[in-house]
Amino acid sequence: MATHRVLAAVAQLTSVPSVETNIGVVVDLVRRAGAAGAKVLFLPEASDFIAPASSVPDLSRPIVDGERNDFVDIVKTAAREADIYVNVCVHETPSQAESSGRCYNTNLVVSNMGDIVALYRKMHLFDVDLGPSGPTIKESNTTIPGTTLVAPVVTPIGLLGLQTCYDLRFTQESNRLAKHGAQCLTYPSAFALHTGAAHWELLLRARAVENQCYVFGSAQIGEHFPGRQSYGHAMIVDPWGSVVA
Numbered sequence: 001m002a003t004h005r006v007l008a009a010v011a012q013l014t015s016v017p018s019v020e021t022n023i024g025v026v027v028d029l030v031r032r033a034g035a036a037g038a039k040v041l042f043l044p045e046a047s048d049f050i051a052p053a054s055s056v057p058d059l060s061r062p063i064v065d066g067e068r069n070d071f072v073d074i075v076k077t078a079a080r081e082a083d084i085y086v087n088v089c090v091h092e093t094p095s096q097a098e099s100s101g102r103c104y105n106t107n108l109v110v111s112n113m114g115d116i117v118a119l120y121r122k123m124h125l126f127d128v129d130l131g132p133s134g135p136t137i138k139e140s141n142t143t144i145p146g147t148t149l150v151a152p153v154v155t156p157i158g159l160l161g162l163q164t165c166y167d168l169r170f171t172q173e174s175n176r177l178a179k180h181g182a183q184c185l186t187y188p189s190a191f192a193l194h195t196g197a198a199h200w201e202l203l204l205r206a207r208a209v210e211n212q213c214y215v216f217g218s219a220q221i222g223e224h225f226p227g228r229q230s231y232g233h234a235m236i237v238d239p240w241g242s243v244v245a
């Protein structure tokens, strides 16, 4: 019997503080993945923008019917036109905006019909002080933690469990997703240079082996604005732990 093969694509890009610029890059990636025959494309965390903390409240947008969100609307249209599922992360203004102006770090799956079929808000925020060897980052200054894990969602490559970036270090959520049937796990990311070099591939491969899942690590790469860089090395890992792309 012939094996039914479905292609997936993993992307990396350098989001900058301009949503308009990033939309252009993202639409091009969606079209190219679709043209290459992929049925699912994985885009990284903060695909809409990476900007200094002070600009985050101005640049983030709500994701609710009736509210304008150009970035998400354009991704929906591109996914429909290219007949591809798109996994992408954006900054989401909460419907009840809190006075601090913080957003959610929101991971979306958009179907090939252009509908949002899953929405997960990053639960573990990257609050670290690596001392003189690395950066001090406090994601919770700009971001509200999500409170719920989302059941794996049906995609052309099987049931997909959603996690985001720093969540990669917390094995129990991926274990719960696998127990609930996940065959694939996605970790859209913007890993720091220092921690990425030490742990990115190691952690993706560990999550793949322990959960017996395909793992998709889409990544931000390079310099977003002066003083802010990401590690890159987007990859796909199979359940044996081999890096297949």
Ligand SMILES: O=C(O)CNC(=O)[C@H](CS)NC(=O)CCC(=O)C(=O)O
Binding pocket: 045, 046, 049, 050, 051, 105, 125, 126, 137, 139, 165, 166, 167, 169, 190, 191, 192, 195, 196, 199
């Ligand atoms: O919203 C944005 O601006 C983009 N988001 C990020 O860059 C996030 C939060 S600061 N980065 C990480 O979680 C890196 C994790 C990491 O590097 C590790 O676990 O070692």
